[in-house]
Amino acid sequence: MRDLFFYIGSSLLLKNSIFVLLFFMYMSIIRKLKHPFIWLSRFRNRCGYGVHSPFAFNFITNVIYERLPYYAYSTLPMQERELARHNKGRMFFWESRKVSRLLFRLVNMAQPDVIVHVGRRSSAAVYLQAAKTTATYLYAESFSEVSLNDGMPIDFLFVDAKAALLTPQVLDNLLSRHSSQSIYVFRGIGYGKEMRACWKKLQDDERTGITFDLYDLGIVFFDKKKLKQHYTVNF
Numbered sequence: 001m002r003d004l005f006f007y008i009g010s011s012l013l014l015k016n017s018i019f020v021l022l023f024f025m026y027m028s029i030i031r032k033l034k035h036p037f038i039w040l041s042r043f044r045n046r047c048g049y050g051v052h053s054p055f056a057f058n059f060i061t062n063v064i065y066e067r068l069p070y071y072a073y074s075t076l077p078m079q080e081r082e083l084a085r086h087n088k089g090r091m092f093f094w095e096s097r098k099v100s101r102l103l104f105r106l107v108n109m110a111q112p113d114v115i116v117h118v119g120r121r122s123s124a125a126v127y128l129q130a131a132k133t134t135a136t137y138l139y140a141e142s143f144s145e146v147s148l149n150d151g152m153p154i155d156f157l158f159v160d161a162k163a164a165l166l167t168p169q170v171l172d173n174l175l176s177r178h179s180s181q182s183i184y185v186f187r188g189i190g191y192g193k194e195m196r197a198c199w200k201k202l203q204d205d206e207r208t209g210i211t212f213d214l215y216d217l218g219i220v221f222f223d224k225k226k227l228k229q230h231y232t233v234n235f
Contacts, residue, residue, distance in 0.1 A: 056210060056231055063105050064214070064233055070104065072130045079130070080123040093122040093160075099217065100127040102235075103158060103185065106219070107131035110183050112155030118143055119160025119187070128158060143170050153179040161188035166198050175207045178222045189218035203230050 051057045084092055095103075104127040107115065115128055117139045129137050135156075140146045142164055148154070154177045159166070166186075174184070189199040199218050203211050209228050212219040214235035 051231065053210075053227070053229065055226055056212075056229065059212070060231070060233055063109055064102065064212070064235060066105055070101075070108070072104070073101065076100075076104075076126055076130055079126045083123060083126055087121050090121060093120040095122045095124040095127075098235075099187070100124050102217070103127050104131045106183060106185065107135075107156055110156055110181070112181075112183070114138070114148075114152065114154060115156045115158070116140075116146060116148075116154050117158045118146060119158075119163040122160065124158065128156075143173075148177070153177055153182060154184075155179065155182055157182070157184040159184070159186050161186050161195055161198070162191055166195070168201075171198065171201065175202075175205060178207065180223050180225075182222050184220040184222075186218040186220070188216060189213065190215050 051060060080094075084094070100123060103124055107128055108131040111132055112135055115132075115135050115137045117125060117128055117137070119141070121139075121141070125137075125139060129135070138146065138148070154174070157174065178184070184202075186199065186202070189195055199213070202208055202218065202220055207222065208220050209223050210221045210226055211230045213230065213232045217235065
């Protein structure tokens with residue numbers, strides 16, 4: 001009887017896993033089909049066109065659209081493969097090279113002391129750590145696993161919102177941990193109505209400053225000395 005229950009339970013778990021896998025494959029195909037139309041709709045938002053803020057223009061042209069090769073780019077793919085082998089048997093996500101390199105440039109610009117990465121285990125970890133090797137890097141699959149000393153600000157935050165649940169309480173806690181020099185990056189801001197609403201809430205919150213909407217990525221600054229504006233960038 002015990003073997004029968006075990007067989008039934010295993011079969012149900014397998015079916016649920018297959019259903020989840022097929023769902024994400026379906027969503028991935030839909031997003032890829034939509035991408036050319038999204039890119040065209042955002043074409044006028046390329047390369048800082050129409051941006052008058054010196055800070056925003058410099059950020060868009062010299063960080064988001066930076067094309068010069070960094071010294072570490074040549075060695076990081078090997079480290080990605082090593083990390084994937086280290087996580088063999090676990091759920092591991094290969095972040096796109098485009099997003100990973102942007103994360104590298106953001107950390108390189110911010111030079112944070114504390115980097116917090118929440119969500120799926122991914123190759124992005126290599127790029128986040130390589131841009132400032134002396135920074136404290138904290139990884140957690142969910143926000144409940146993040147452990148920080150009371151009062152310690154989050155200098156740089158990368159959240160894979162497709163895997164980490166962003167509740168109002170979690171958002172409020174994250175926003176209470178910022179400093180004026182913090183940078184928060186959210187992956188998946190266009191992934192469904194809930195995430196779009198979450199991104200809108202982040203933009204409207206009085207604690208946030210300038211924000212950049214890269215469609216799948218949202219970047220939040222907190223420097224209140226700069227005029228709060230929201231920019232759409234065709235990334």
